[in-house]
Amino acid sequence: MTTMTENASGLREFKMPDVGEGLTEAEILKWYVQPGDTVTDGQVVCEVETAKAAVELPIPFDGVVHALHFPEGTTVDVGQVIIAVDVSGGAAAPAAPAAEAVAAPSAQPAPAEQPKPEGRKPVLVGYGVAESSTKRRARKGVEVPAQQGETLYAATALQAELNGHGAAPAQRPLAKPPVRKLAKDLGVDLATITPSGPDGIITREDVHAAVAPAQAPAPAAVPAPQAVVEAPARVQAPAPAASYDGARETRVPVKGVRKATAAAMVGSAFTAPHVTEFVTLDVTRTMRLVEELKQDKDMQGLRVNPLLLIAKALLVAIKRNPGINASWDEAHQEIVQKHYVNLGIAAATPRGLIVPNIKDAHDKTLPQLAEELGALVATAREGKTSPAAMQGGTVTITNVGVFGVDTGTPILNPGESAILAVGAIKPQPWVHKGKVKPRQVTTLALSFDHRLVDGELGSRVLADTAAILEQPKRLITWA
Numbered sequence: 001m002t003t004m005t006e007n008a009s010g011l012r013e014f015k016m017p018d019v020g021e022g023l024t025e026a027e028i029l030k031w032y033v034q035p036g037d038t039v040t041d042g043q044v045v046c047e048v049e050t051a052k053a054a055v056e057l058p059i060p061f062d063g064v065v066h067a068l069h070f071p072e073g074t075t076v077d078v079g080q081v082i083i084a085v086d087v088s089g090g091a092a093a094p095a096a097p098a099a100e101a102v103a104a105p106s107a108q109p110a111p112a113e114q115p116k117p118e119g120r121k122p123v124l125v126g127y128g129v130a131e132s133s134t135k136r137r138a139r140k141g142v143e144v145p146a147q148q149g150e151t152l153y154a155a156t157a158l159q160a161e162l163n164g165h166g167a168a169p170a171q172r173p174l175a176k177p178p179v180r181k182l183a184k185d186l187g188v189d190l191a192t193i194t195p196s197g198p199d200g201i202i203t204r205e206d207v208h209a210a211v212a213p214a215q216a217p218a219p220a221a222v223p224a225p226q227a228v229v230e231a232p233a234r235v236q237a238p239a240p241a242a243s244y245d246g247a248r249e250t251r252v253p254v255k256g257v258r259k260a261t262a263a264a265m266v267g268s269a270f271t272a273p274h275v276t277e278f279v280t281l282d283v284t285r286t287m288r289l290v291e292e293l294k295q296d297k298d299m300q301g302l303r304v305n306p307l308l309l310i311a312k313a314l315l316v317a318i319k320r321n322p323g324i325n326a327s328w329d330e331a332h333q334e335i336v337q338k339h340y341v342n343l344g345i346a347a348a349t350p351r352g353l354i355v356p357n358i359k360d361a362h363d364k365t366l367p368q369l370a371e372e373l374g375a376l377v378a379t380a381r382e383g384k385t386s387p388a389a390m391q392g393g394t395v396t397i398t399n400v401g402v403f404g405v406d407t408g409t410p411i412l413n414p415g416e417s418a419i420l421a422v423g424a425i426k427p428q429p430w431v432h433k434g435k436v437k438p439r440q441v442t443t444l445a446l447s448f449d450h451r452l453v454d455g456e457l458g459s460r461v462l463a464d465t466a467a468i469l470e471q472p473k474r475l476i477t478w479a
Contacts, residue, residue: 009088010086010087010088010089011066011084011085011086011087011088012061012063012084012085012086012087013081013083013084013085014045014059014060014081014082014083014084014085015078015079015080015081015082016048016076016077016078016079016080016081016082017057017078018078019048019050019055019057019387023050023078023387024077024078025050025075025076025077025078026048026049026050026055026075026076026078027048027049027050027073027074027075027076027255028046028047028048028070028071028072028073028074028075028076028082029046029047029048029049029054029072029073030046030047030072031045031046031068031072032044032045032046032047033045033046033065033068033083034065034068035065035066035067035068036064036065037064037065038063038064038065039059039062039063039064039065039085040059040062041059041060041061041062041172042058042059042060042172042180043058043059044056044057044058044059045057045058045059045065045083046082046083048076049351050387053351053354053385053386053387053389053390054351054383054384054385055386055387056384059083059085061085061087062087063085063086063087063088064085064086065083065084065085065086066084066085066086067083067084068082068083069081069082069083069084070082075255173190173191173193173195173202174195174199174200174201174202175190175195175201175202175203176201179202179203179204179207182204182207183202183207186207188207188210190202190207192210193206193207193210194206204375264413264414265411267414268411268412268413268414269411271330271414272328272412272449272450272451273449273450273451274409274411274412274447274448274449274450275447275448275450275453275455275458276409276410276445276446276447276448277445277446277455277458277459277462278407278443278444278445278446279443279444279462279463279466280441280442280443281441281442281443281444281466281469281470282430282432282439282440282441282470283306283425283440283441283442283469283470284432284439284440285470285471285472286306286309286440286469286470286472287306287425287440289309289472290304290305290306290308290309293366298367299366299367299370302367302370302371302374303370303373303374303377304370306422306425307345307373307397307399307422308366308369308370308373309469309472309475310397310420310422310465310469311343311345311361311369311373311397312366312369312468312475313464313465313468313469313472313475314343314395314397314420314461314465315341315343315361315362316464316468316474316475316478316479317460317461317462317464317465317468318341318362318395318461319362319479320460320464320478321457321460321461321464322337322339323337323452323453323457324395324417324418324448324453324457324458324461325337325338325341325394325395325417325418326338326417326452326453327394327415327416327417327452328417328449328451328452335452338394340360340362340394341360341361341362341394341395342357342358342359342360342361342392342393342394342395343357343358343361343393343394343395343396343397344356344357344393344394344395344396344397344413344416344419345357345358345373345376345377345396345397345399346396346397346398346399347376347377347380347381347385349380349381349383349385350383351383354380354385354390355390355393355396355413356376356379356380356385356389356390357389357390357392357393357394357396358372358373358376359392376389393413393415393416394416395416395417395418395419395420396410396412396413396416396418396419396420397419397420397421397422398410398419398420398421398422399421399422400421400422400423400424401422401423401424401425401442402424403424404424405423405424406423406424406443407421407423407443407444407445408421408423408445409421409445409447410445410447411447412447412448412449416449417448417449417452417453418446418447418448418449418453418458418461419446419447419448420444420445420446420462420465421444421445421446421447422442422444423442423443423444423445424442425440425441425442426440426441426442427439427440427441428441444462444465444466446458446461446462446465448461464478
């Protein structure tokens, strides 16, 4: 399947791509352009929501928007044309906006038959476009297949390379829209950066590396997310106060992220035999270490909190007990042992629960882990988590403690064998050195798949995690 086609009249059509792994549809949340607007290669034209996340779609060519084939709020099948762009270089008469011209997803009028509005429509939201026409590079209309399992960003980068044949010295640097925004915020010229990503794509790490030498001793601070976003709870995000206005019921369609989450949780609960174990522990020393790390020069500008040390403790416990980091392959009747840890951090968002993961978390230093956690939570809060960020998780942490909850019995993410729930940290009377004293206490709960994790292995992982949090110096002696 190709994501774009071009006809003899100079109109190039962009189709809804598969922005996840085998997804069949996506809902158009918002259009950032209108008919008559000038667009450039890589410009985000709309935001769509799949069963996994909200994703911004960039257009992979230059031109003038001729028609939007679907209005906001419409669910569109993968492969259907969503926007037509005039790439002939002339000032084509734009078609009517999608909100007026389209009555249903199945009705797609031909661009030439649509009425022509007077004047130029304004660009929506904050993606303003210059009024002057855009000078276009020569194109050869190469079609790029949308390979299953790749995001649209990768397809766009590949298209840019094919169109330019990799030989044009003035070719626009390849980078995803979030990376371009980061570079703009930090004042970094992408043309000066040597890319390290696949196919010559500039990554977030490349931008940070470029700006680091010019900065003061303290690195740029990661935005501090609100606690509710960091909450990887199985509880929905707080809803606004109800206003009934005489209505006794309100029905909300189940779709997108929430629909996918519901299906995954039902499948997990009734497929994997869950076992949950609990341990209550004194984390006073860990809380003191958190305060000390906040003053450490190597951690300046990074978000340091108890979740950071809990994540590090779990990673050390997995290293000591690698059998917990596995999955059950029902089709082949095999246990798949993972030699890497993609650590999932569940996050409650307005669209529902999502679980992005930190890739290769087992190789991260504490500052690197803090930076990854901060970026993950901030991206989730903004609703910009990509489908790729939620794929391939091996073990998950869910922090119900931010809601004041003592503990829970979390359900496994499909394909994973363990999930750790972190309860609220509260001052409680505790026997310490033979005397009852007020100490910082919490409860951990570890759920695991009893098909491949027996009670001994699960207990060792939970006990090791607790031991590290009681005596944080074990992070050094056990790592």
